[in-house]
Amino acid sequence: MVTQSSHNQWYPVSLISELKSDKPLARTVLGEDIVVWRSGHKICAWKDLCIHRGVRLSLGTVCDNRIRCAYHGWEYNSEGRCELIPAHPNLKIPTKAKASAVYSTHEYAGLIWVNLSEEPKTFPKLDQFSDSNYRVVPGGPYEIDAAAPRVVENFLDLSHVPILHDGSIGDSNFAEMSDYTIEDRPEGFFATDIRYFQPDPDGSGSSGDVWYDFGILAPFTVYFVKHIGCRQGAEKFVLMLAVRPESVDKSWAYMVPAYNYAADLTEQQINDFHSYIFGQDRPVVESQRPELLPMDLSEELHLRSDQMTTRYRRYLKDLGMDFGVTENGYQKIVN
Ligand code: FES
Ligand SMILES: [Fe+2]
CATH class of the missing domain: 2.102.10.10 (Rieske [2Fe-2S] iron-sulphur domain)
Structure with a gap:
């Protein structure tokens, strides 16, 4: 519906x-x-x-x-x-x-x-996409046989990064998650102080810590800002995920990265990299059961590091979202 x-x-x-x-x-x-x-x-x-x-x-x-x-x-x-x-x-x-x-x-x-509405709401925007210091390289779409909320939640899921993406954007030797902060915002929520250790955070070949902020623009459009070098590092990488829900069990994910550094990276290299990372996430997300995202937080198990994904579920519930979500536990999807 x-x-x-x-x-x-x-x-x-x-x-x-x-x-x-x-x-x-x-x-x-x-x-x-x-x-x-x-x-x-x-x-x-x-x-x-x-x-x-x-x-x-x-x-x-x-x-x-x-x-x-x-x-x-x-x-x-x-x-x-x-x-x-x-x-x-x-x-x-x-x-x-x-x-x-x-x-x-x-x-x-x-x-x-x-x-699709006759009175469309205001279009949500990110500052960096209109900042001439950033190079915007839209990519995708990536087809995935999964409900849009499951796809978005995967993007907001923090503790899978060192494990599923070990060696690329994570390191399984540094899987322990430190605490981070989430604040309410008019558009939903904003998370800060998310710290990872990455094997090669800026393509220079040197490992190091990075800090992320995550935000939400719309139910199926989210983004992060990655700060390289230190918490307020000058080099920033923004990635927006925008998902088109074709049906409850098929979605198309667009990735729009924006860099204020790495001018030497070609569009092909950038798109290949995001395609590779999405290729690691795809089979995992497609395997999730129930296919629809549970709104009842007594379903599945939630730990401190899952704070952002549980916040996302609460956000969808508060919106009254009933596309791609389930209130009734492990019901099968019905097209
Ligand atoms: S012109 Fe006849 S169906 Fe379109
Ligand atoms: Fe991932």
């Missing part, structure tokens, strides 16, 4: 670079099929359905700032109105000949975002 808590959120549907001017994209958000296409500088996202005979508009083509249905060639302008019916070129176009639902879109951090 989709309620306001998941419906009125911004979800990434594509890298901006992925959307070509002549070809629409087919996407699914919260079970809703969407066509995404470009009309000049405007990006359109509509219900993926031609009003004539219910064909997917994403099978069509884009030409002269219109999207053309593949079946009988009806052409729609960027406002969603049909402007040409090839079988009846002189017919006055019926007013009902229009896109059946038009959604809000936004371009940010190299991604195209869509909100």
Whole structure:
């Protein structure tokens, strides 16, 4: 079921670079099929359905700032109105000949975002993505057969890093977690003073301590800021995870890193690295049972180092989230 808590959120549907001017994209958000296409500088996202005979508009083509249905060639302008019916070129176009639902879109951090609500909430932003000192390198999406809250919780799970990612972003010889702080924020919560030992925190080949802050922008969009060298180190690395929930058991994860150092790293190297790390997380998250994230904290076991993930569950519960979560223990997912 989709309620306001998941419906009125911004979800990434594509890298901006992925959307070509002549070809629409087919996407699914919260079970809703969407066509995404470009009309000049405007990006359109509509219900993926031609009003004539219910064909997917994403099978069509884009030409002269219109999207053309593949079946009988009806052409729609960027406002969603049909402007040409090839079988009846002189017919006055019926007013009902229009896109059946038009959604809000936004371009940010190299991604195209869509909100399914008629009154979309304000788009959440991170300072670093508009700071010219940072290089933003959007990547993904990574497909995963898991509920979005499970995917996000994995990103917020701290104590798995030295174990599952031993040798890359963690070291299993330094698995003990020190305490950290979580404070409430209007957007949810913010965690600070998270300390790790990493084999190679900045790509220089030298091991050392790093400090992380974690924050939340939306139920399925979270980020961390990594401080290298010391607690307020000048070198910072930001990573935003934005998850598109296709259905309760399939999600697409976009990773948007931003660096104020490491200018020599190529985009390919950066994307390969995140793909490698996500590849370690994927089988673990896909294996989790129940598939839906339990809202009842008496389910599963929570330790001090799990403080942030239990806070995330409480945040979702307070929001009234009922997509990808379960109140009823180990129920199977039902599509
Ligand atoms: S179904 Fe689209 S034009 Fe007929
Ligand atoms: Fe991980």
